[in-house]
Every structure is written in C-alpha cells, then in structure tokens.
Amino acid sequence: MMKSTWMLVIAVLVLNGARTEGDSEPCAKIHTSISVVPLGSPVTATCNIREDCLVGLGQAVDIEWRLGSELILSSPAANESNRVSRVVLSSFNYTRAALICCIRASSQVIAGVEIRAGYPPETPQNLNCQTNLTYPDTLNCIWDTGQQDTHLPTKYTLHTEMRDSRENHTYELPPEINHYSIPRTDFGLFSDMNIYVKAKNDLGEATSAHIVLEPVSAAKFDQPIIAKIGMQPKRLGCLKLTWSLSKQQSWIRYLAVNLEVRLKTAGSDRWSDPPIPFSQVKLSKPVVECCRLFHGTRYLAQIRVRYKQSPWSEWSSSKSGVTLETAPTGRLDAWMKVSRNHTSKKLNIQLFWKPSKLFRANGQNLSYVVSQQKSYGERWRMCSTSETCCSFQLSGRVRKVYLSAVNSAGKSPPTEIRVYQPKAHMVIMDVTAVPHNERSFLVQWTAEVISDLIGYVVEWKPLLKTDLSHIHFETVNKSQSSLIITGSFEPYKPYGISVYPRFKDGIGSPQTVNAYLRQKAPSVVPKIQIKKTWESDIEISWDEIPLEQRNGFIKDYKVFYWDENGPIKVVSADAEDRRVILTDLNTVSLYEACMMVSTFGGSLNGSTIYFKIKPFDAVTVVVSVTGVGVGLAMLIIFTVLICFSKDKKLKGHFWPVVPDPANSSIKRWSSESTQFTHPSWDEEPNLICLSHLSFLDLTTKLSKEEDDIWLNSSEDTSDLGESICGSPFMPSYSGSNSESVPYATVLLSSSCNGPISDEPHVYLRSESTQPLLETEGSFTPKCYQNAAIDGMPREQCFFGPCDNDNPEIKEDPPIVWDDFPFLHALAMNEIESD
The missing domain is CATH 2.60.40.10 (Immunoglobulins)
Incomplete structure (x- = not known):
C-alpha cells in the first residue's frame, strides 16, 4: 500500500511538474514497449525532453533514471542529443513499480511511468455445478482458480450452451470471483447443458474443461424422511421402511432414485458398513424392505437418496423398529464363584454370564433362568432374573446347574455349568x-x-x-x-x-x-489432630481419606510446619502410616502447620492450624501429685468411716451371727444363725420354728425370788435332763473370762405353721462367746446326746470324755444370776433341779 501511494504521488508530480507557462503538456515523455510485462522479463524505456523546455532548464541537461528509489544506469540514445536517454532493465522483478527520469543537477522529476508485472491466468479446474431443487431453483457452479497468484486482476466468465435449443449464455463476473448461480429461467431440468469457464487478465486467458450435465441429475436432494418402520408379518428377520422426500421437494413425483439404508442394533454405536443399496426406487412407491436381520431385535435405520450420479443427500433422522421374535439361540458364557458356608454347610454361589459370539436373543425383554436337575428328570428353578448375575445356595452334592435365556417366543437350549469346589491353589x-x-x-x-x-x-x-x-x-x-x-x-x-x-x-x-484410568489430586485433605505432646515434641495424626474422595492412589502425606521466625520444615509419611512426630520444638514460639496430600495425578494443600508447646513446670507437677495424694488419702479415710458406720453389716458378712438371747425371741430362731450361715446385707433371715430350748442340766436350783417363766410355759421340758449330760463348762473356765460355752437347740424339720413332724429331734450346737455361768471351780464336760439315728441313741462328747456313769461326779454348785445380765433380762424364775 505504501509503495502504491508513493508511485501515485510520483505520477502526479510527473503530470504537473515540468510544464512551461501556458502549456498543458509535460516537458518530457517516457516510452516503453509495454506497461504490463511477465514477472522477471526485460524492460526497455526511453525518456525524451521537448526542445522548447530546455529554455527553462538550460542547454546542459544531464538525465538520470530511477526505479522507485533505486538509481539505474542509463546511456544516451544513438544519433540523439542530450534531450533523449534510454534505459534497459534486464529483469523486472517487481509486481508494480514506477520508472522515472530526472534532471541530475536538481533531481527534478520530468517524466515517469508505472510498470506492472505478473503471470497469465491458470486454467480453471474442478468445475462443478449442482442444482438446487428448493425454491428458488438455481444451478450453482463453482471452480478452482489455481494455486499460483497472478499478481494481476483476473476476470472469469461462465458460458452455458443448451444443446436442444442452442441457447447460449455468458455470465461475466467481477475480478477474482469463482462461483455463480444460474437462474432457473436459463436452464431446463431435463435438458443437457454444455458448461465451461474462461479466465482472462492483461497477460492472457485460459479456458476450463467442458462439462455436460442434465440439471436434475446434478441435484442434491434434501434430507429424506422415514415415515414408518415395522416388522413384516410372517417374514422373520425383515423390516419394511416407508419414506418420502422433504416437503419442499414433494412436487417431484415421477423420478426413480437410488437409495441406501444403514442399520444398527439398539445400544450399538456402529452403523452397518457398507449400507444396504436399493436402485431405481420410484418416488410414487417409496417403500423398501430390509431382510436377513436378527430376529426379535430392535434396529435403528437411516436412509439417503440421489438421482443417477447426483450427490447423495444427507442421512435422514433415525427411526427404530423391531423384527419378529423367535426363541433365543446359542449358548451363554458363564463364570461361577463358589465359597463354603460353614453355618449351613452349603455352597454359596455367585453366577455371572454374558452372550457368546454365537448367541442370539431373538427377542425383547430377555430374562434368564438358573435351574437344578432333580433326580426324577424335572428341574428345580434356583433363580429367574433379567440381570446377568444371580446368587443362591446349593447342596455340596450338586454337580451341575443349567442356564437358559427366555423371551416371549420361547427358551434357549440350556447351557450346562459345572459346580466345582473352591481350590486354594495360588498360581x-x-x-x-x-x-x-x-x-x-x-x-x-x-x-x-x-x-x-x-x-x-x-x-x-x-x-x-x-x-x-x-x-x-x-x-x-x-x-x-x-x-x-x-x-x-x-x-x-x-x-x-x-x-x-x-x-x-x-x-x-x-x-x-x-x-x-486417570488420576488427579484428592478432593479433600484430612484434618490434622494433635495426639500426644512431650517436652519438645508433638505427635499429630489424621483420618484416612474416604475412597470416593481420593481420586487416585495416595502417594504420600507431607506436613509443613514453621514458627514465626524459623524456616519451613517438612515431615513425610507414606500412605499407610497416618502419623508424624514433629521434633525439636521450642516452648516460646507459635507454630503453624499444614498438610499436603499427593496422588500420582496431583496434590492438594489443606488448611493451616496453629499450636504452641506448653513449658514444663515442676511446681505444677508437684502440686498435681500432691493433689492426687490428698484425694487418695481422703478416699481411704471416707471408706474406713463408711466401714465403721456399717460395722454390724460387716460383722454379719464376715463372721457368723449368733442370736442375743436378751434381744431375741426364744421361740423363733434364724435358720441362718443355727446353721452358721452368713446373712445377706439387706435381707432379714428366714425364721424357722423351734420345738423348745434346752438349757444345761443344773443340779443346783435357781433362786425363786422371781417367777420361772420356763416352768409356766406350756412346752414340755421333761427331756432337759435327758438331752444334756455332763457340765456345760470348759475345764479352763473361770469367772467371766470364759471363752465359749455351747448352747443346744432342738430343731423341727417343718415350718412354724406346718404340722409337727414325727421324725426325732435334731440337736445343734452353738459356739457362742457369750458367758453363761461363772464359778470358781472347774468342771468336767458332760456327755452330749444327739438324736437317735436308725433307732439307736448316739452320744458325742464335745468337750471331753463322756462320764455319765462316773459316781464321783459332784453336784453342781449354786448359780448366782446377777453375774449373767443377759439371762437376768429374761426375767426367768428360779429353776429347781429334780
């Protein structure tokens, strides 16, 4: 653009510069052989100055040449004066340039001319015309101009010749335009046309190859429409398609077109290749039939059309249809996983299957049945499902199961599957x-x-x-x-x-x-938890990332921590060990820490936490230990006080309970006491009935100052003398310091309210520490006679040998009752010995 503008300025100067007063013609002219030349060809030019112009310029004129801004050597023309100069360019390598002549002394431009260079046009290629049958009808032609740039304006003209009417048309196009739409009035749909293109510029012209075509055969139909698709009655594996042209082209009725159909099964992503061809299909009967298809299978179909050798239309929209069903054929590929059930001693079965290459469903709504063969020929159904898997239990004696596919038309032949016990081979x-x-x-x-x-x-x-x-x-x-x-x-x-x-x-x-299949950074970073703290170390841990948020294999964990002034430190942990220990921490700094979790597809940083190590305080430890010790001592003291407050319950729990005659009923005695059992803490002892209470047989009569309540009792005490022989006192007994003295009771086997048993009385001995008598002398223990066993009386001596027959035994001394306060409390009358 800048070169062209500069050359136009030069041209204006040439036209308006060197002129004489009152003269409209320039003072000089440049003559060239041609102004447009082939690129790289030689150029010759001559500059001629008018003689009357030399008056103003002077007689001594020296002419020089310039091509654009470049100085070119020249020579005077032969047999001419210095008013004429000639220049020869051996090769003109510019597509457009200004050649000027100047006065050397003043550099005044006196004449100039523009020279252009380029190439002649190439022959137009690939002329193609296509008829548009949708309003407005046109015949659209397009061609290739060639690969080489001519650098010169090139014009194209489109020529058509009608063979039948000999009507010719020429269409001139603007420069560089290589397509044109012929109106419907200039061609006939069913008449042959001769069409060609001419290209022309300043260096020459070229004509394309001629094409002859029938406009209707060059028409590309619109996308057709499948109106209906369905099964053919009694024709297995066939589908019938009804179709039509688009509404804009529905006026075309009497042509026979070529048609192609492509199919694919539902769920598949691949169309049939090659498509199914149909020739000479009449538009008046737009129906085609596709056969040799799978039975009972849903297909998606598309069609396209063309007339003779015209371009194919675009594929139509898909339409689906189902062929007639038949029973499934072929076998199924199965895979069985077996494990033992130790509870029921049966086999746990997981069965998986899929169609083999030879399997044909031949129907819709396919289901599967797994059955077991019975001994009498029938099959027992284990499961029925529309899935491709099933789980059930089998007896360990079953060796085969059978798998069949079922649709509405029937059942496939069974696929036999053997049941094997699981093996522990690791290969x-x-x-x-x-x-x-x-x-x-x-x-x-x-x-x-x-x-x-x-x-x-x-x-x-x-x-x-x-x-x-x-x-x-x-x-x-x-x-x-x-x-x-x-x-x-x-x-x-x-x-x-x-x-x-x-x-x-x-x-x-x-x-x-x-x-x-592909990994990326985890979706979350676990939260850091402080687990343990030492004097200068801290252990932190974290939970495992849920499987659905890992997004890949966890490669490692990195914990970054730093204090306010120190450098950043890093501690790593592998995917299995979710804990790290941060060491060499000081107690005066506030620390920050964060975690980075990495997979093989990326890393993610977590949030930052802050922590500080508390200093070790010896005083605090001493106070804590002292507090713990004081608390433990208080607990011991409190426990001891409780034990003393519950003295009776403790004694009753750890030592036998002996009834206190002063505070108990003579007629009722606890079974636990008499049988040396330990009562419970909260329950009262169960009471049983006593026949009577037997005292020691005393030879000395008691004082009769008070009434004898035992003599007034209705109970029979005649067996007192017979039930006890000997003295009840220990030989070592003296005064009130006696350690123990036995009591004896007669127990009944029945309850208080029940009938009296006829069985002989049973005597029990008590080892109470309660003193009964006090005497200065020593006594020899008497015989104690228990109840008779098997009709024979039995004697047993508790404190020494039995001396019932010893005549030397002296009579018992008199008893002083004031020495026995618990007996005195009974207000007993004096008992006289017989």
Whole structure:
C-alpha cells in the first residue's frame, strides 16, 4: 500500500511538474514497449525532453533514471542529443513499480511511468455445478482458480450452451470471483447443458474443461424422511421402511432414485458398513424392505437418496423398529464363584454370564433362568432374573446347574455349568493393570506352569459400587498373559481387577489389584489432630481419606510446619502410616502447620492450624501429685468411716451371727444363725420354728425370788435332763473370762405353721462367746446326746470324755444370776433341779 501511494504521488508530480507557462503538456515523455510485462522479463524505456523546455532548464541537461528509489544506469540514445536517454532493465522483478527520469543537477522529476508485472491466468479446474431443487431453483457452479497468484486482476466468465435449443449464455463476473448461480429461467431440468469457464487478465486467458450435465441429475436432494418402520408379518428377520422426500421437494413425483439404508442394533454405536443399496426406487412407491436381520431385535435405520450420479443427500433422522421374535439361540458364557458356608454347610454361589459370539436373543425383554436337575428328570428353578448375575445356595452334592435365556417366543437350549469346589491353589503372580487409552486397561500377569491349568478368568468391577450387576469378566486361554479390557470406565474412580486361574476341576485363588484410568489430586485433605505432646515434641495424626474422595492412589502425606521466625520444615509419611512426630520444638514460639496430600495425578494443600508447646513446670507437677495424694488419702479415710458406720453389716458378712438371747425371741430362731450361715446385707433371715430350748442340766436350783417363766410355759421340758449330760463348762473356765460355752437347740424339720413332724429331734450346737455361768471351780464336760439315728441313741462328747456313769461326779454348785445380765433380762424364775 505504501509503495502504491508513493508511485501515485510520483505520477502526479510527473503530470504537473515540468510544464512551461501556458502549456498543458509535460516537458518530457517516457516510452516503453509495454506497461504490463511477465514477472522477471526485460524492460526497455526511453525518456525524451521537448526542445522548447530546455529554455527553462538550460542547454546542459544531464538525465538520470530511477526505479522507485533505486538509481539505474542509463546511456544516451544513438544519433540523439542530450534531450533523449534510454534505459534497459534486464529483469523486472517487481509486481508494480514506477520508472522515472530526472534532471541530475536538481533531481527534478520530468517524466515517469508505472510498470506492472505478473503471470497469465491458470486454467480453471474442478468445475462443478449442482442444482438446487428448493425454491428458488438455481444451478450453482463453482471452480478452482489455481494455486499460483497472478499478481494481476483476473476476470472469469461462465458460458452455458443448451444443446436442444442452442441457447447460449455468458455470465461475466467481477475480478477474482469463482462461483455463480444460474437462474432457473436459463436452464431446463431435463435438458443437457454444455458448461465451461474462461479466465482472462492483461497477460492472457485460459479456458476450463467442458462439462455436460442434465440439471436434475446434478441435484442434491434434501434430507429424506422415514415415515414408518415395522416388522413384516410372517417374514422373520425383515423390516419394511416407508419414506418420502422433504416437503419442499414433494412436487417431484415421477423420478426413480437410488437409495441406501444403514442399520444398527439398539445400544450399538456402529452403523452397518457398507449400507444396504436399493436402485431405481420410484418416488410414487417409496417403500423398501430390509431382510436377513436378527430376529426379535430392535434396529435403528437411516436412509439417503440421489438421482443417477447426483450427490447423495444427507442421512435422514433415525427411526427404530423391531423384527419378529423367535426363541433365543446359542449358548451363554458363564463364570461361577463358589465359597463354603460353614453355618449351613452349603455352597454359596455367585453366577455371572454374558452372550457368546454365537448367541442370539431373538427377542425383547430377555430374562434368564438358573435351574437344578432333580433326580426324577424335572428341574428345580434356583433363580429367574433379567440381570446377568444371580446368587443362591446349593447342596455340596450338586454337580451341575443349567442356564437358559427366555423371551416371549420361547427358551434357549440350556447351557450346562459345572459346580466345582473352591481350590486354594495360588498360581497367579505379579498382576498389573495400567491405562491403555481413554476407555480401556491393559492387564498383565504371570503364572506358575501347572499341568491341569486350562485358562484364566479376568474379572473387574467398580469399587464404589457393590451390586453384583456391575461385575464384568472375560475368559482367556492359558497361552495368554495379558488382556485389554474395555468398558464404561470413569476417570478418577477406583476399579478392582482380579485374575483367577481355571483348572480342570475348579477355580483357584485370585490375585487382585486396584487401578485408576486417570488420576488427579484428592478432593479433600484430612484434618490434622494433635495426639500426644512431650517436652519438645508433638505427635499429630489424621483420618484416612474416604475412597470416593481420593481420586487416585495416595502417594504420600507431607506436613509443613514453621514458627514465626524459623524456616519451613517438612515431615513425610507414606500412605499407610497416618502419623508424624514433629521434633525439636521450642516452648516460646507459635507454630503453624499444614498438610499436603499427593496422588500420582496431583496434590492438594489443606488448611493451616496453629499450636504452641506448653513449658514444663515442676511446681505444677508437684502440686498435681500432691493433689492426687490428698484425694487418695481422703478416699481411704471416707471408706474406713463408711466401714465403721456399717460395722454390724460387716460383722454379719464376715463372721457368723449368733442370736442375743436378751434381744431375741426364744421361740423363733434364724435358720441362718443355727446353721452358721452368713446373712445377706439387706435381707432379714428366714425364721424357722423351734420345738423348745434346752438349757444345761443344773443340779443346783435357781433362786425363786422371781417367777420361772420356763416352768409356766406350756412346752414340755421333761427331756432337759435327758438331752444334756455332763457340765456345760470348759475345764479352763473361770469367772467371766470364759471363752465359749455351747448352747443346744432342738430343731423341727417343718415350718412354724406346718404340722409337727414325727421324725426325732435334731440337736445343734452353738459356739457362742457369750458367758453363761461363772464359778470358781472347774468342771468336767458332760456327755452330749444327739438324736437317735436308725433307732439307736448316739452320744458325742464335745468337750471331753463322756462320764455319765462316773459316781464321783459332784453336784453342781449354786448359780448366782446377777453375774449373767443377759439371762437376768429374761426375767426367768428360779429353776429347781429334780
């Protein structure tokens, strides 16, 4: 642009500069052979100054040439004066430039001319015309101008010749335009036309190749419409399609067009290739039939049309239809996982299956039945489901189950599946799973070579979904050691991939790895918790990140901590050990800490926490220990006081309870007391009935100053003398310092309110420490006669030998009752000995 502007300025100067007064012609002219030349060709120019112009310029004129701003050497013209100068350019390499002549002394421009260079036009290529049958109807033609730039304005003209009417048309286009739409009035739909293009510039012209076409055969139809698609009655595997052209082209009725149909099963992402062709389909009967399809299968269909060799229309919108159903055919690929139930002693079965390459569903709403063969020929249904998995229990004696596919038209032949006991063989080693592309994993493994190994089962499932329907599997032979598994895998989600060995008589133990298709930084960072604190160290821990928020394998944890003035320190922990210890901390600084969690796909930083180590205070420790000691002492004292306040209950718990005659009923005695049992803390002892109370047989009569309540009793005491023989006192007894003296009671086996038993009385001895008598002398213990056993009286001496027959025994001394206050409280009358 700047060059062109500069050259135009030069041209104005040339026209208006060197002129004589009253003269409109310039003083000089430049003559060239041509103003437009092929690029790189030679150019010759001559500058001629008018003689009358020399008056103003002087007689001594020296002419020089310039091409733009470049000085060019020149030579005087032969047989001419110095008013004429000639220049020869061996190669003109500019597309556009100004050639001027000047007066050398004053650099005054006296004449100039513009020279342009370029190339002749290329022959137009790929002329193509297409008819538009939608209003307004036109014939649109377009062509290629070529790859080389001519650097010169090029004009194109489109020429049409009608063969039938010999009507010709020429359409001139503006420069550089390479397309044109011929109106409907200038062509006939069913008449052949001869069409070509001419290109022309200042250096020449070129004509394209001629094409002959029928405009209707060059028409590209609009996208057609599938009006209806459905099954053919009694024609298995066939679909009938009814279609039409678009509403804008519905006026076309009497053509026979070519048509193509492409199909795909519902759920598939691949169309049939190649499409199904149909030739010479009349627009008056737009119906086609597609056969050799799967039975009972839903298909999606699209069509496209064209007339003869015209361009194909765009594919129509999809329309679906279902073929007639028949019973399923082929077998199913199955995979069974067996485990033992130790509670019920049955086998837990998880059965998975999928269609084999030869399986055909042949219907909609497919379901599956798993059954067990009974001994008398019938089959017992274990489960019926529309899923591709089932779980149930079997007896350990069952060896086979049968799997069948069912639709509304029937049932497939059963697939026999053998039930094997689980085996503990560990032959799979080094399982790895890495992403293969955006939708698949590459699984590799190694295994020990075992003679009965027949293959492998590769199983995969999403770890965030526990339903059995999400488990997929693939069976491979034993020669393989890798497999590419493809499915609807999601990035940042964990998957469990297992490889099982298959033997002739069972399935071995698997090896399992987890895998991510793609990883990124975790969604959360766990919260740091302070667990323990020492003098200058602190232990911090954190919880495990939930599986659904990890987004990859946790590589490590890093804890960054720093104080107000110190550098940043880093402590790392692996994925399993979720704890670190921060060491060498001082007690005067406030610390900050944060955590960074990293996976193999990125890292995430958590929030910052603040903490400070408390200084070690010896006084505080002493006070704390003292407080604990005082509290413990108070607790001991309080416990002791409680024990003393509950003295009676404690005594009754740890020592036998002996009834106090002064504070008890003579007629009622506790069974616990007489049988030396320990009463409970809260319950009253159960009472039993006594027949009577037997006292020691005393030879000395009691004082009769008071009434003898025992003599007035209605109870019979005639057996007192017979029940006790000998003295009740210990030989060592003296005064009130006697240690013990026995009591004896007669117990009845019945209760107080019950009838009196006929069984003989049973005498029990009591070892009470309560003093009964006080005497200065010593006595020899008497015999104690128990109840008769088996009709024979039995004697037993508690304090010495039995001397009932010893005549030397002296009579008992008189008893002083004032020495026995607890007996005195009974207000007993004096008992005289017989």
